[in-house]
Amino acid sequence: MKEISVFDVIGPNMIGPSSSHTAGALRIALMASKMCQGPIKKVEFILYGSFARTYQGHGTDRALLGGMMGFDTEDRRIRDSFRLAEEAGIEYKFTLNTTDQDVHPNTVEIIAEDVNGHVTDVVGESIGGGNARLRRIDGVYVDIAGELETVVVRQQDIPGVIAHITQVLYEHRINIAYLNAYRENKHEHAYSVIEADGDIPDALIEQLRKIPAVEQVNLIRL
Amino acid sequence: MNFSKGKELLTLCESEQIRISEAMIRREVQYFEGTREEILARMAHSWKIMKESVEEGQQEGNRSMGGLIGGEGHKVSARRDKGNSLVGPVISKAMAYAMGVLEVNASMGLIVAAPTAGSSGVIPGVFCALQEEFGFSDEQMIEALFTTGAIGYLITRNATVAGAEGGCQAEIGAAAAMAAGAAVELFGGSPAQVLSAASSVLGTMLGLVCDPIGGLVEAPCQKRNAVGASNALVCAEMTLAGVDNLIPFDEMVDVMYKVGRSLPYELRETALGGIAASPTACQLCSLSGECTRL
Numbered sequence: 059m060k061e062i063s064v065f066d067v068i069g070p071n072m073i074g075p076s077s078s079h080t081a082g083a084l085r086i087a088l089m090a091s092k093m094c095q096g097p098i099k100k101v102e103f104i105l106y107g108s109f110a111r112t113y114q115g116h117g118t119d120r121a122l123l124g125g126m127m128g129f130d131t132e133d134r135r136i137r138d139s140f141r142l143a144e145e146a147g148i149e150y151k152f153t154l155n156t157t158d159q160d161v162h163p164n165t166v167e168i169i170a171e172d173v174n175g176h177v178t179d180v181v182g183e184s185i186g187g188g189n190a191r192l193r194r195i196d197g198v199y200v201d202i203a204g205e206l207e208t209v210v211v212r213q214q215d216i217p218g219v220i221a222h223i224t225q226v227l228y229e230h231r232i233n234i235a236y237l238n239a240y241r242e243n244k245h246e247h248a249y250s251v252i253e254a255d256g257d258i259p260d261a262l263i264e265q266l267r268k269i270p271a272v273e274q275v276n277l278i279r280l
Numbered sequence: 281m282n283f284s285k286g287k288e289l290l291t292l293c294e295s296e297q298i299r300i301s302e303a304m305i306r307r308e309v310q311y312f313e314g315t316r317e318e319i320l321a322r323m324a325h326s327w328k329i330m331k332e333s334v335e336e337g338q339q340e341g342n343r344s345m346g347g348l349i350g351g352e353g354h355k356v357s358a359r360r361d362k363g364n365s366l367v368g369p370v371i372s373k374a375m376a377y378a379m380g381v382l383e384v385n386a387s388m389g390l391i392v393a394a395p396t397a398g399s400s401g402v403i404p405g406v407f408c409a410l411q412e413e414f415g416f417s418d419e420q421m422i423e424a425l426f427t428t429g430a431i432g433y434l435i436t437r438n439a440t441v442a443g444a445e446g447g448c449q450a451e452i453g454a455a456a457a458m459a460a461g462a463a464v465e466l467f468g469g470s471p472a473q474v475l476s477a478a479s480s481v482l483g484t485m486l487g488l489v490c491d492p493i494g495g496l497v498e499a500p501c502q503k504r505n506a507v508g509a510s511n512a513l514v515c516a517e518m519t520l521a522g523v524d525n526l527i528p529f530d531e532m533v534d535v536m537y538k539v540g541r542s543l544p545y546e547l548r549e550t551a552l553g554g555i556a557a558s559p560t561a562c563q564l565c566s567l568s569g570e571c572t573r574l
Contacts, residue, residue: 061282061311062436064304064429065322067458068394068403071329074385075345075497077397108495115346115496117388132329137388186442188393 070188072131073124078164079109079116082184084136085280086166087125089192089204090180092278096172100149101126107163109184110154119152122166126150130280131188162193198242198249204278206235206253211266212274215241215248219271223250226269230262247273281310286434286475286529293471300461300471301423304430323422326392330381330404333391337380337401344386346496348564353380356506370413371513375506378405382502395432395441395454398490398497401505402455403428406463406512416466427465428458431478438530439537443490444549446540448501452508453485453536459512464519475529477519481511482532486539489547491554494565500555 072081124136164184181194192202233255241248266275283289343350356376365372378401385391391400440446441454457478464477546553
């Protein structure tokens with residue numbers, strides 16, 4: 059059983075009103091923003107379940123947009139995120155999906171386009187108490203909580219890539235807490251998700267990007 | 281150094297001759313990252329946010345996202361400031377501050393979920409009222425927050441603090457139990473008395489359902505925060521006067537959990553029953569554009 063810290067009880071410190079509908083939603087968007095390749099130009103949020111029904115009264119929309127702009131859960135600017143997004147020239151749209159019932163009740167799909175036209179599509183779930191998980195990246199099922207520093211590597215699904223990745227982590231003396239591999243189809247794209255103890259240095263990320271079969275590397279640090 | 285039941289916590293306090301706040305600080309140092317100084321500094325940050333949320337909540341112009349609440353905390357304080365308080369300054373402040381913090385929460389302001397966002401008014405309300413009326417230092421209040429943390433941890437570990445699981449008795453009930461225990465410690469009560477006060481609170485809020493209008497953390501949540509804050513003070517007063525609770529804390533936590541689990545689904549944060557299902561509530565949420573029954 060995971061031990062409960064005093065700050066799990068007296069906390070999180072958060073912009074209200076709801077840990078699941080506001081803080082958790084923001085956390086999904088913050089993780090999504092870290093998965094993008096550059097500054098965001100355009101973003102669409104597709105809301106499911108309870109998110110679709112009560113998003114306005116819970117400020118879920120403002121929290122999601124704030125998360126895409128990199129605000130953390132304590133950031134008082136979240137309340138003004140519509141205005142701030144407009145000032146930053148970010149186009150945004152909220153779409154409601156109240157027909158699909160086969161999803162976690164607090165689910166959002168985020169489709170973000172960066173200034174270079176690169177599109178990132180992630181699905182996340184807010185699972186209570188301000189915690190959240192990413193469940194899909196560009197169509198591939200994953201499970202990312204973002205509690206530890208997390209490196210997300212998109213790679214070709216061929217032998218030896220994970221060995222190469224873990225070798226780089228070893229060279230930087232980074233201890234791996236959890237390592238998971240995900241893929242959709244054999245020999246296409248795969249994701250390696252590495253949750254690590256301690257801070258991941260930028261040099262490590264750069265080194266991972268140089269591995270031939272690696273297509274993309276993102277660092278989720280919340 | 282760890283403990284998972286109230287009884288173990290009391291044994292630990294007895295053998296080490298320490299207060300509950302100190303036991304919780306030592307547990308945190310042992311099981312989580314950070315030195316004692318870092319952990320105290322982190323709690324000082326939480327206390328600062330709590331105080332700011334109380335201050336912000338006393339302003340007149342707060343308006344909630346769902347439009348159901350705003351300005352109520354200010355009204356209660358305005359009446360007290362004219363010297364008209366019926367319940368006296370401590371309870372009047374505690375309830376008004378608790379209500380104001382809920383307004384801050386509902387208008388997308390910054391709060392500390394303690395233990396949840398829906399119950400975030402209780403502890404800051406009680407703590408700020410006690411500090412203003414009795415002159416406790418910030419250091420004392422920060423230590424006392426670890427006492428609230430110990431009680432909240434035991435309830436989380438052995439039952440729940442989620443309204444969706446245990447109803448409002450689990451959210452406001454837990455927050456008030458935490459605040460009552462801390463108040464008793466601040467006034468020199470023993471560790472056993474701290475848990476006795478917490479047990480009294482849980483016993484007196486037993487069965488309270490979670491039925492938010494439109495599914496929003498606004499009404500009746502705000503008034504229940506006010507009542508939770510005053511309940512905490514009433515139970516602390518009883519305990520400090522030597523009125524013990526017949527049922528030990530650990531048993532009361534189990535009782536609260538069982539009652540919570542036996543509440544029907546409609547009365548556990550779904551907004552399908554209780555006040556949320558009253559004709560007027562339905563009318564209100566159709567006006568504000570929020571309806572969980574779509």
